[in-house]
Amino acid sequence: MKSLAMCVCCLAVSKATIVGTMEHALKTRLLADAARRAGNFLALSDSSPVFPAPEPLGALARFSEDLPSDPADPESVLAHLDEFGSPAAVRYDSGRYFGFVMGSSEPVATAASVLSAAWDQNVALPVMSPVGARLDAIAARWVCELLGLPGSATATFCSGASIANLTCILAARDALLARAGWDVRENGLCGAPPVNVVASEEIHVSVLKALRVAGIGEKAITFIETDELGRMRVDALPETDSMTMALLQAGNVNTGHSDPFIDIIPRVRSSGGWVHVDGAFGLWAAASPRRAQQVEGVHLADSWATDSHKWLNAPYDAGIAICAREEDLRYAMAIDAAYLKTDSDRALMHLSLQMSQRARAIETWAIIAAKGRSGVAAMIDNNCDLAERMARRLCEGGATLLAPVGLNQVLVSFGENETDRVIARVQEEGTCWVGGTTWKGERAMRLSLSDASMTEADIDRSAESILRSWHRTRM
């Protein structure tokens, strides 16, 4: 208010400053309040069920569907969000959430996310955010180095592995066609030479969706048989050529095992084809000297899709698309408009599907900065070791392991007619959360260990709950 006492000619400026200051003061107050509420939420982690109970789920009705006609006090909006939202949030960070493939968020990443939310940077072009551009470039390089990918490789951040798969498949499609003398950018796809896809019959559905979006229909796909661990069978691989797009997988969502890259990639590439690897979570095995051999040869591919938000334990949403040659990515993604011209090599809007995009790399940067190479490896190894422990505990209790543990995935059966009932019981009890799947025609319980905060105590407590639930279904 002191500035109001200044001369009249300063008055207009001062008023604007005061309004600005009030906005910032409100934001600061709200952020402090949010941090306090988040702290309370985290403090209850151990005593809360992993999946919210019926009561907080019912209270979600307190989020009214009626469009508010007038402004409300932002502090009461935040209080309402906390009162009815926090008790209904699923606890991925409990150490006892085994559903799907869900990492939690590393402490430093959550905090970096809050700080960068205050920054609110757009990294479409470096000039829009020098700090965002610098951290993005560093994180992209670190990820490639951790994963043992070639020095020439270029990584860009996107919303998840689905979009990373799409990005890479578009780059593959355009590059294969360009090499055959067909410019997709000019001619589109009508009349283009056909691209032949070979994919594991176990390929993830997001890859099939990406193909569809890329204008490559199911008739163009040859599905290759897999072995008992869900790995592509090398002897079932057909002849490939310069119009082949081979889609491989690091980390089967059920078994955790990977395709035999070392036997397949050189063969496809020497015929002129493109190899893309979906390694949403499994590619991170390459960051651990103890597990890298499970994805041996993966670095030989042309492109890779992975996530930070699963096994690296970055907050949602963060996927990573990586191409061995930057020019392939640029050819598929760059657009032309005078006002968007840039002198920079690494203008993200010309290397990714999005134009405006939040500086998603920041959380990944923070995690790697805090852990270093050995810390990331330890994080991967911890989940893999605990997966072995979980499998041992469940088998000691009488469950049947349906596949040897691959990386962080555990697949067990409690008998064909009982497995789904056990899963439902476990979910009801709330100590931990597990999901189901069908593996080689049989119903199975699948456990994915992706939360970095998991401990041996979490595993033992969860295994007890699962076995207890099984015994109850038999009473």
Ligand SMILES: *Cc1c(COP(=O)(O)O)cnc(C)c1O
């Ligand atoms: C999760 C997953 C995807 C999809 O990733 P999103 O980040 O959810 O889009 C693709 N492939 C595999 C193997 C996955 O586990």
